[in-house]
Amino acid sequence: MAEDESDYPEKQQGKTQSSGNEPQVGPGIQEVIGQGLRAMYDSLKAEPIPDHLLELLKKLDQPQRDDGQ
Numbered sequence: 879m880a881e882d883e884s885d886y887p888e889k890q891q892g893k894t895q896s897s898g899n900e901p902q903v904g905p906g907i908q909e910v911i912g913q914g915l916r917a918m919y920d921s922l923k924a925e926p927i928p929d930h931l932l933e934l935l936k937k938l939d940q941p942q943r944d945d946g947q
Contacts, residue, residue, distance in 0.1 A: 903911075
């Protein structure tokens, strides 16, 4: 049986799922939320990457050995 986009609502471009009961957020509230999120993530970008994560990234960049180590 062939599948089409109607089988997967998330694949329908430009369409959102809504039961009609969700409260709508106004553009002013969206702007305030966006500014808050940007401020929070900008502060995270300024933090240094922890050493243990840098070490993990180095290990992941190394080619794997054939003997499983």
